[in-house]
Amino acid sequence: MTTNDVYAALGVSPAVLAFGERVLGTLGERFAAIDANAELCQAKVLAAMRKNHVNATHFAATTGYGYDDAGRDTLERVYADTFHAEAALVRPQLVCGTHALAVALSANLLPNDELLAISGKPYDTLEEVIGIRPSPCSLAEYGVHYRQVELLDSSRFDLPAIRAAVTEKTKLVHIQRSKGYQTRATLSVAQIGEAIAAVKAVKPDALVLVDNCYGEFVEPIEPSDVGADMTVGSLIKNPGGGLAPIGGYIVGTRACVDRCAYRLSAPGLGQEVGANLGLLPALYQGFFLAPAVTAAALRGAVFAAAAYERLGFRVVPAPDEARHDIIQAVELGSEAAMRAFCKGIQLAAPVDSYVTPEPAPMPGYDSPVIMAAGAFVQGSSIELSADGPVRAPYAVYFQGGLTWHHAKLGVLLSMQTLLDEGLIAL
Numbered sequence: 344m345t346t347n348d349v350y351a352a353l354g355v356s357p358a359v360l361a362f363g364e365r366v367l368g369t370l371g372e373r374f375a376a377i378d379a380n381a382e383l384c385q386a387k388v389l390a391a392m393r394k395n396h397v398n399a400t401h402f403a404a405t406t407g408y409g410y411d412d413a414g415r416d417t418l419e420r421v422y423a424d425t426f427h428a429e430a431a432l433v434r435p436q437l438v439c440g441t442h443a444l445a446v447a448l449s450a451n452l453l454p455n456d457e458l459l460a461i462s463g464k465p466y467d468t469l470e471e472v473i474g475i476r477p478s479p480c481s482l483a484e485y486g487v488h489y490r491q492v493e494l495l496d497s498s499r500f501d502l503p504a505i506r507a508a509v510t511e512k513t514k515l516v517h518i519q520r521s522k523g524y525q526t527r528a529t530l531s532v533a534q535i536g537e538a539i540a541a542v543k544a545v546k547p548d549a550l551v552l553v554d555n556c557y558g559e560f561v562e563p564i565e566p567s568d569v570g571a572d573m574t575v576g577s578l579i580k581n582p583g584g585g586l587a588p589i590g591g592y593i594v595g596t597r598a599c600v601d602r603c604a605y606r607l608s609a610p611g612l613g614q615e616v617g618a619n620l621g622l623l624p625a626l627y628q629g630f631f632l633a634p635a636v637t638a639a640a641l642r643g644a645v646f647a648a649a650a651y652e653r654l655g656f657r658v659v660p661a662p663d664e665a666r667h668d669i670i671q672a673v674e675l676g677s678e679a680a681m682r683a684f685c686k687g688i689q690l691a692a693p694v695d696s697y698v699t700p701e702p703a704p705m706p707g708y709d710s711p712v713i714m715a716a717g718a719f720v721q722g723s724s725i726e727l728s729a730d731g732p733v734r735a736p737y738a739v740y741f742q743g744g745l746t747w748h749h750a751k752l753g754v755l756l757s758m759q760t761l762l763d764e765g766l767i768a769l
């Protein structure tokens with residue numbers, strides 16, 4: 344049995360496979376660079392695990408209050424050391440990325456404080472957290488003022504405008520590394536460092552929070568290495584390595600993380616409570632695997648970019664562009680093409696491969712969202728997935744892949760579906 348036979352059995356035609364192989368032939372150097380970065384990040388994680396003497400007792404389950412939970416506390420030290428931060432809050436009680444961001448913001452902003460976003464409009468779900476779209480319990484309801492500075496050319500910080508916008512009233516500055524559901528560029532850690540320096544030059548005590556979702560382990564350094572007071576993300580994205588079944592993290596200064604812990608549990612309790620519920624083996628092992636899993640996802644993203652660019656679609660980033668997150672946007676131009684792309688990704692899934700994704704309303708999003716995801720962890724987007732709001736420019740956001748070969752099959756089947764429906768020609 345040949346690879347061609349196996350792919351044919353899965354529905355990939357020889358023509359699509361041959362097209363894919365031609366595209367792959369151009370990507371050797373890109374893949375080598377991805378692997379070199381993964382090696383560096385793997386070493387960072389192992390150094391932190393070794394320094395903190397991770398051992399089998401740290402995997403024990405705790406219940407109830409979770410006082411003296413050494414496994415939980417050590418995992419937080421491992422995160423803090425990997426990110427070169429003073430402290431970390433890493434918990435299953437942070438139920439998703441949006442929750443971690445909401446905790447970080449609400450813990451460090453008081454009534455009449457100003458929140459300034461300097462990478463343009465934040466991720467959709469944060470619009471309700473901030474109150475850009477009115478919502479019960481938003482920061483706006485509690486009297487937090489909000490302003491934003493747009494990116495220049497959708498690709499870089501507007502440093503003069505940022506310097507002008509930071510005033511005495513600016514308490515906290517928000518930066519989003521990844522594009523989210525936009526077709527702007529993702530910001531590099533180096534760019535983020537320059538923006539943080541610009542903010543701190545005007546107001547040294549302004550706090551800077553970086554939404555790091557999808558960015559972890561894509562580059563050798565993280566926003567916490569370039570002055571971010573808080574770096575925040577989701578464990579069902581990169582740092583959970585596909586094994587974490589839930590969770591979020593906040594790494595940063597001791598002062599900021601302490602406030603986050605008081606906000607998450609209760610004033611006076613803070614980081615001392617919070618049972619691990621038996622989830623620590625997955626959180627440790629997932630973090631250990633995360634650099635390799637992120638590399639698999641990056642290979643898939645680069646392959647998708649190269650393939651779809653060759654097919655004539657606008658892709659962000661371009662296949663030869665530097666990557667700062669695992670997301671690949673492909674502007675498909677129509678709802679039909681979005682549906683076909685997602686149908687193909689779903690056909691490659693280990694779970695729910697027999698269903699066809701349909702657009703549907705989603706809490707936190709203002710247009711229907713189509714989502715292909717056949718994941719072991721529900722909603723996990725470090726597992727191979729594709730999604731996007733059904734609105735112009737009909738972009739799908741392709742991300743994840745716990746293994747490179749799965750990501751490859753997903754891209755091949757997406758092209759096959761578009762081809763079968765007459766939406767592309769090879």
Ligand SMILES: *Cc1c(COP(=O)(O)O)cnc(C)c1O
Binds near residue numbers: 442466519522557577
């Ligand atoms: C996914 C994401 C979030 C929200 O995370 P959830 O876990 O979906 O709540 C926030 N910001 C960005 C940039 C994201 O990609």
